[in-house]
Amino acid sequence: MNEHAVRTEDLWKIYPQEPRPVEAVRGVDLVVAPGEFVVMAGPSGSGKTTVLNLLGGLTRPSRGKVWIEGREISALPDKALAQVRLSRIGFVFQSYNLLPVLTALENAEFTLLLQGVPVTERRRRVRRLFREIGLEGLEDRRPPRLSGGEQQRVAVARAVLGEPALVLADEPTANLDSATADALLDVMEQLNRDNGTTFVFSTHDPRVMERASRLVRLVDGRVAEETVSGDAG
Amino acid sequence: MIRFPTLGWLALRNLGRELRRSALTAAAMTVGLALLILSRTLADGAHEDWIDSGVRLASGHVSFNAPGYRDSESLDDRLDAGQLEASLGAAALAPLTEPSITTVRVATRGLASSADGALPALIVGVDPASELAFSRLGAEPATGRYLQEGDRLHAFIGAGMATRLGLRTGSRMVLTAQVASGDIAGQLVRVVGTYRTGLDDLDEALVHIPLSVARSWLGVEGATSVSMVLPHSAFTDPVLAEARATLEGAGIEVAGWPETARELYSAVRIDDAGDWVFHLILFAIVTLAILNAVFMSVLHRKRELGLLRSLGLSGAETGLVVFVEGVLLTIASGLLGVALGFALVWAFFRNGLDLTDIMPADITFGGIVFNPVMYPSIELTHLVQSVALTTVIGLSASLYPAWHAARLDPAESVKVE
Ligand SMILES: Nc1ncnc2c1ncn2[C@@H]1O[C@H](COP(=O)(O)OP(=O)(O)OP(=O)(O)O)[C@@H](O)[C@H]1O
Ligand SMILES: [Mg+2]
Numbered sequence: 001m002n003e004h005a006v007r008t009e010d011l012w013k014i015y016p017q018e019p020r021p022v023e024a025v026r027g028v029d030l031v032v033a034p035g036e037f038v039v040m041a042g043p044s045g046s047g048k049t050t051v052l053n054l055l056g057g058l059t060r061p062s063r064g065k066v067w068i069e070g071r072e073i074s075a076l077p078d079k080a081l082a083q084v085r086l087s088r089i090g091f092v093f094q095s096y097n098l099l100p101v102l103t104a105l106e107n108a109e110f111t112l113l114l115q116g117v118p119v120t121e122r123r124r125r126v127r128r129l130f131r132e133i134g135l136e137g138l139e140d141r142r143p144p145r146l147s148g149g150e151q152q153r154v155a156v157a158r159a160v161l162g163e164p165a166l167v168l169a170d171e172p173t174a175n176l177d178s179a180t181a182d183a184l185l186d187v188m189e190q191l192n193r194d195n196g197t198t199f200v201f202s203t204h205d206p207r208v209m210e211r212a213s214r215l216v217r218l219v220d221g222r223v224a225e226e227t228v229s230g231d232a233g
Numbered sequence: 234m235i236r237f238p239t240l241g242w243l244a245l246r247n248l249g250r251e252l253r254r255s256a257l258t259a260a261a262m263t264v265g266l267a268l269l270i271l272s273r274t275l276a277d278g279a280h281e282d283w284i285d286s287g288v289r290l291a292s293g294h295v296s297f298n299a300p301g302y303r304d305s306e307s308l309d310d311r312l313d314a315g316q317l318e319a320s321l322g323a324a325a326l327a328p329l330t331e332p333s334i335t336t337v338r339v340a341t342r343g344l345a346s347s348a349d350g351a352l353p354a355l356i357v358g359v360d361p362a363s364e365l366a367f368s369r370l371g372a373e374p375a376t377g378r379y380l381q382e383g384d385r386l387h388a389f390i391g392a393g394m395a396t397r398l399g400l401r402t403g404s405r406m407v408l409t410a411q412v413a414s415g416d417i418a419g420q421l422v423r424v425v426g427t428y429r430t431g432l433d434d435l436d437e438a439l440v441h442i443p444l445s446v447a448r449s450w451l452g453v454e455g456a457t458s459v460s461m462v463l464p465h466s467a468f469t470d471p472v473l474a475e476a477r478a479t480l481e482g483a484g485i486e487v488a489g490w491p492e493t494a495r496e497l498y499s500a501v502r503i504d505d506a507g508d509w510v511f512h513l514i515l516f517a518i519v520t521l522a523i524l525n526a527v528f529m530s531v532l533h534r535k536r537e538l539g540l541l542r543s544l545g546l547s548g549a550e551t552g553l554v555v556f557v558e559g560v561l562l563t564i565a566s567g568l569l570g571v572a573l574g575f576a577l578v579w580a581f582f583r584n585g586l587d588l589t590d591i592m593p594a595d596i597t598f599g600g601i602v603f604n605p606v607m608y609p610s611i612e613l614t615h616l617v618q619s620v621a622l623t624t625v626i627g628l629s630a631s632l633y634p635a636w637h638a639a640r641l642d643p644a645e646s647v648k649v650e
């Protein structure tokens with residue numbers, strides 16, 4: 001077992017831009033242990049999205065390194081990086097997470113499909129998870145006919161089903177009303193508690209921050225403050 | 234590690250979602266291919282018609298001559314009796330599934346004269362039965378009748394010559410030419426009928442007389458040419474090759490219609506080139522339409538493609554999804570296009586496309602009179618070419634959008650707009 005799910009060392013992201021380059025992330029050192037429930041907070045433009053994309057190998061760092069379960073991914077070629085995303089990372093974005101041509105069930109099982117899991121096994125896992133997170137009966141709906149909260153839950157289901165090292169969620173509740181947001185956080189907490197899935201997600205919402213086992217505050221692309229709360233997990 | 238079936242399945246689903254867009258894109262290709270097939274079959278039909286009518290009035294699809302005859306047109310360069318037999322034998326051996334027509338001619342340049350004057354003439358001694366089927370000159374005589382078996386001292390002449398020389402059916406005229414011995418000799422003949430081709434040069438010059446009369450008048454035993462009309466011009470090359478092989482060393486020249494009817498051959502080639510220009514323009518438009526549609530669909534789905542990247546597809550695999558979409562569209566529209574093309578050909582042009590109303594009468598070129606009714610003809614090689622061209626276009630029009638999709642920056646693409 002690795003001592004970390006993800007680790008970064010002096011992580012920088014600089015976007016070349018006129019009149020001067022944007023330093024979106026400036027030397028972030030972060031270690032997330034397996035099973036953690038980490039919330040990243042910070043004002044708009046502080047670099048939350050950029051850090052999450054760096055952790056998940058969706059963007060390459062300008063400087064510094066990222067390890068997923070001990071394996072350095074920052075220098076991997078595109079194809080290998082894609083393979084890491086497929087097998088070790090789950091993404092949940094703020095909205096439009098689902099492929100509109102697929103049903104809820106097909107969306108949720110998509111990662112498993114790409115991983116080559118046989119159909120009966122896929123269906124079994126998806127149906128069980130759907131039952132657990134209150135999506136039962138919605139299997140055959142297409143995304144346009146699901147509510148925002150339901151869509152986000154399908155996205156979370158897809159992210160965790162592949163049994164990744166960590167799930168990265170960028171403001172997953174930003175487009176939801178507070179009750180729906182609470183319900184989604186309940187699901188994520190439940191998955192974290194019951195299955196030990198590691199979550200790192202970003203938010204603006206102070207009420208969401210309260211639920212973190214660990215809160216990382218970003219300001220101007222740097223970690224300004226880390227808080228570990230006693231009652232989480 | 235490429236999960237190809239999954240990518241194909243996804244491409245199919247994507248097409249299915251944007252059914253209307255897919256259908257419109259496919260329609261551009263389908264209609265393009267159908268038009269191509271339509272215009273090709275009509276052009277091929279017309280060309281075959283030109284060739285057929287052209288070679289019937291000239292030396293056929295394939296002709297057998299003594300070496301030098303085609304340049305000299307002199308009786309000195311003729312097939313002797315043995316070579317004539319050999320030529321007829323080779324013609325009979327032609328590798329054909331349908332019947333061909335073979336005619337034996339003794340031709341010479343000379344003078345046709347009457348009390349009213351004289352005209353240069355191309356005098357051809359023919360076997361009435363085979364010549365009737367070959368040139369069809371006598372099929373619908375303008376006046377009188379065509380030559381018949383047993384005719385002696387009869388001539389079948391053009392309406393133009395009849396007018397110029399003041400001749401009618403039953404009139405007598407004198408044909409004068411240099412005979413085999415080198416002397417100039419005259420032959421008295423009686424007009425049995427006239428023809429009208431619409432080709433003025435021909436109508437004023439070409440005279441048919443019985444082969445036996447020509448032989449005895451000109452002092453010739455063999456013939457100047459043996460000519461074949463084939464069921465289709467496409468048989469020319471194989472028949473030519475076979476005959477050349479059979480007659481190896483016999484001192485007989487075997488020529489195909491592209492050599493013996495150069496003007497006609499050029500006319501067909503030029504018209505073909507014109508068609509290709511038209512087709513290229515058509516295809517440039519279709520290519521741009523498809524390129525635009527597929528490319529727009531990529532721009533439109535930028536976020537979705539970024540999502541696929543986040544789910545673990547590589548750039549190449551994401552591009553492949555887009556490419557497979559293009560391939561599937563191409564296959565579907567290719568099949569539809571062929572079906573539609575044939576349906577159009579069958580529905581509208583089964584009985585020919587009649588341009589009589591929009592064409593001035595008697596357009597002539599390359600030694601033929603343009604037939605105002607165009608009949609479609611389906612040529613397998615051209616059909617395969619059309620389908621192949623459409624496929625190439627469908628695929629190449631998908632290539633750029635696929636390449637673009639493969640190179641999308643995933644982090645950029647997943648940004649909320
Ligand atoms: N592709 C890019 N090119 C140039 N600058 C960029 C690019 N992407 C992000 N930035 C800049 O990097 C900084 C960090 O952006 P990022 O999106 O990570 O912030 P964030 O904390 O997620 O903000 P928000 O809370 O609004 O989502 C910002 O100043 C942003 O303008
Ligand atoms: Mg952000």
